[in-house]
Amino acid sequence: QVQLVESGGGLVQAGGSLRLSCAASGRTFSNYAMGWFRQAPGKERMFVAVISRGGVSTSYADSVKGRFTISRDNAKNTMYLQMNSLHPEDTAVYYCAADYRGYSVVAREYDYWGQGTQVTVSS
Numbered sequence: 760q761v762q763l764v765e766s767g768g769g770l771v772q773a774g775g776s777l778r779l780s781c782a783a784s785g786r787t788f789s790n791y792a793m794g795w796f797r798q799a800p801g802k803e804r805m806f807v808a809v810i811s812r813g814g815v816s817t818s819y820a821d822s823v824k825g826r827f828t829i830s831r832d833n834a835k836n837t838m839y840l841q842m843n844s845l846h847p848e849d850t851a852v853y854y855c856a857a858d859y860r861g862y863s864v865v866a867r868e869y870d871y872w873g874q875g876t877q878v879t880v881s882s
Contacts, residue, residue: 761785761857761871768853768876771845775880779840781855781873788836789813792858795829795840796866797851797878804854806864808840816862823849845880852877 767779781793795807808819808829817829826845831838838855853876856869863869 761788761791763855763857763871763873765853765855765873765876768878770879770881773845773847773880773882775845776841776843777845777878779842779853779855779876779878781838781840783836783838783857789833790859791870792862793829793831793838794856794858794863794869795838796854796856797849798854798875799851804866805851806866807853809858809862809864810838811862818862818864820864842878845878847880847882850878850880 762784764782771777792811794809796804797807798804806820810817810829810831814831826843828841855873857871858869
């Protein structure tokens, strides 16, 4: 089992920044690729970003490319999402997830999920 806890969400004005954290406990953090997903009200959960086990490879949704940066610190069992130039369309609950098998952009392929943290961007 891997337990994931997100933090860092909140209310921010358009153009502002937030940094989300995802703290992991349980099994070896570095054995898992890690991803961020988000879900807006009435919409399905969408891929945001993924980072490989060692942190060398990353991939982003087109909608956040150039604005968001995913990173991880395996010594601290923590993953981050730095979000800059936020838009009202970024408003959603943000979830972190752990993927043992690979480096996926598909939510159903992830093994463990956090409870989510709300990000609200006002215009």
